[in-house]
Amino acid sequence: MENLNDLAAFGAVARERSFTRAAAKLRVSPSALSQTVRNLEERLGIRLLTRTTRSVAPTEAGERLLRTITPRFDEIEAELAALSELRDKPAGTVRITAGEHPAISVLQPALKRFLPDHPDINVEIIIDYGLTDIVAEGYDAGVRMGEQVAKDMIAVPIGPEMRMAVVASPDYFKRHPRPETPQDLTAHKCINIRLPTYGGVFTWGLSKEGREVKVRGEGQLVFNSLSMRLSSALDGLGVAYMPEDQALPHIAKGRLVRVLEDWCPYFPGYHLYYPSRRQQSPALALLVDILRYRGG
Numbered sequence: 001m002e003n004l005n006d007l008a009a010f011g012a013v014a015r016e017r018s019f020t021r022a023a024a025k026l027r028v029s030p031s032a033l034s035q036t037v038r039n040l041e042e043r044l045g046i047r048l049l050t051r052t053t054r055s056v057a058p059t060e061a062g063e064r065l066l067r068t069i070t071p072r073f074d075e076i077e078a079e080l081a082a083l084s085e086l087r088d089k090p091a092g093t094v095r096i097t098a099g100e101h102p103a104i105s106v107l108q109p110a111l112k113r114f115l116p117d118h119p120d121i122n123v124e125i126i127i128d129y130g131l132t133d134i135v136a137e138g139y140d141a142g143v144r145m146g147e148q149v150a151k152d153m154i155a156v157p158i159g160p161e162m163r164m165a166v167v168a169s170p171d172y173f174k175r176h177p178r179p180e181t182p183q184d185l186t187a188h189k190c191i192n193i194r195l196p197t198y199g200g201v202f203t204w205g206l207s208k209e210g211r212e213v214k215v216r217g218e219g220q221l222v223f224n225s226l227s228m229r230l231s232s233a234l235d236g237l238g239v240a241y242m243p244e245d246q247a248l249p250h251i252a253k254g255r256l257v258r259v260l261e262d263w264c265p266y267f268p269g270y271h272l273y274y275p276s277r278r279q280q281s282p283a284l285a286l287l288v289d290i291l292r293y294r295g296g
Contacts, residue, residue, distance in 0.1 A: 007069050009033055011047055014058045014066045064142035090282035097132045098125060098143035100226045101243050102270045106159045106291070107143070108251040114290045121283045129224060130196045132276070140284050142272040145267075154276045158291040159269040164262065166204070167256040171236040178259050179239075182206045182213040185260075189238035190217030191229050204241045206263040213263070268274040269293070 012022040013033065023030040040195075044059060048062035058066055089109050098107060103125055111123060134142045143158070166185075168176075179185050185204070193202040201222060204215040219238050223229050233240035234255055241249075244264070250256040272291055274284065 003040075003043075006036055006043075007065075008073065009036045010040055010062075011050065011069055011073060012064060013037060013056060014062055015070075017056050019056060053056045087285050089120065090118065090286045092281060092283045093122040093124060094124070094141070094281070094284050094287055095124045095139045096143065097128045097134060097137070097139045098274075100127050101246070102143045102159070103127055104226070105243070105245055106270055110158075110287075110291050112288065118283075118286065121286070123287070139287075140165055140281065141272050143270050143272055145270060152276060153273040155271040155273045156288055156291070157269065158272045159293050160295075161266040162269045163244040163266050164204075164264045165244040165251075165258055166206075166239060166241055166260045167233055167247045167251065167258050168239040169234055169236040169255065170257055172233075172238065173257055176256070182260065182263055183213050185215050185217045185239065188217060188219075189221075190215075190219040191232050191238040191240040192217070192219055192222040193229065193241070194222050194224050206260065207265055208263045265293055 009022075009026065012026055013019055016022040016025070019030045022223055023033045026033065028036075037049060041288055046061050048060050048065060050057050068189050096107065115121070115123065132139065132142060134140070166179075168188075172189075176188060177184075179188060182204075190204075194200065195202050201216060204212045204217070206215060217239070221229075221232055221237060223232070226246065229240045229242055230246055232238065232252075233242075234250065239259075247256055247258065255282050272288060274280070274288075280288070
């Protein structure tokens with residue numbers, strides 16, 4: 001680093017042909033600048049500048065060195081200027097890990113609004129149901145339910161409160177009686193969910209007036225995909241438990257029938273989280289602001 005500073009000092013003097021003018025540009029004293037160049041010459045063992053009482057000019061070695069270092073320093077200056085532009089114009093790749101439902105219901109609609117206005121930002125979303133260590137895996141951020149976010153993370157709400165729905169097709173309920181209580185589900189063909197974070201088949205959490213019931217129904221189908229649970233329910237293959245927003249359009253069109261609605265309360269929605277000890281990139285900061293849920 002000492003050599004780089006001394007080379008920059010020499011370059012300024014050689015271009016200005018004056019210690020006084022170069023010192024003014026570098027904001028140092030002429031005597032300090034003269035000593036810096038002299039130290040460089042001593043280390044290199046060759047004179048780089050010819051000094052007279054009236055002028056300063058590069059020697060042949062000095063001219064050669066000046067031609068060599070000038071384009072390098074110009075490149076460094078240009079790159080530093082480009083980095084400054086990145087600060088003002090966010091760019092780069094943002095990597096996010098999320099489950100299938102938040103990716104579809106929250107991230108995808110936001111990207112539709114966000115990306116066209118920011119062509120220099122790339123977003124990579126990896127669908128993962130595990131509680132991924134985003135730091136170890138090299139992600140910028142992750143998406144989880146609010147209560148699942150670790151305490152050492154910054155968590156930003158990105159969606160409203162959520163609610164689940166228990167649904168099946170009209171054809172299925174022609175063949176099976178509609179459940180009136182959570183316990184009735186044990187007699188139905190349940191389309192189950194397997195998530196790595198729960199170590200097995202996911203139990204359906206239902207509650208009413210402070211009473212909580214965990215249901216682990218039996219069935220022929222187990223998926224880790226929301227879209228396959230939904231399509232199987234539409235095909236009349238069983239009763240499914242899924243986020244309400246995914247079921248409502250099909251309920252409205254009569255393709256699905258909802259049951260046990262009073263056993264499905266609201267709960268905190270999705271949060272985007274990222275390490276509190278890591279400085280946000282400008283691209284991530286901008287995306288966080290776009291995703292932040294402000295109510296309404």
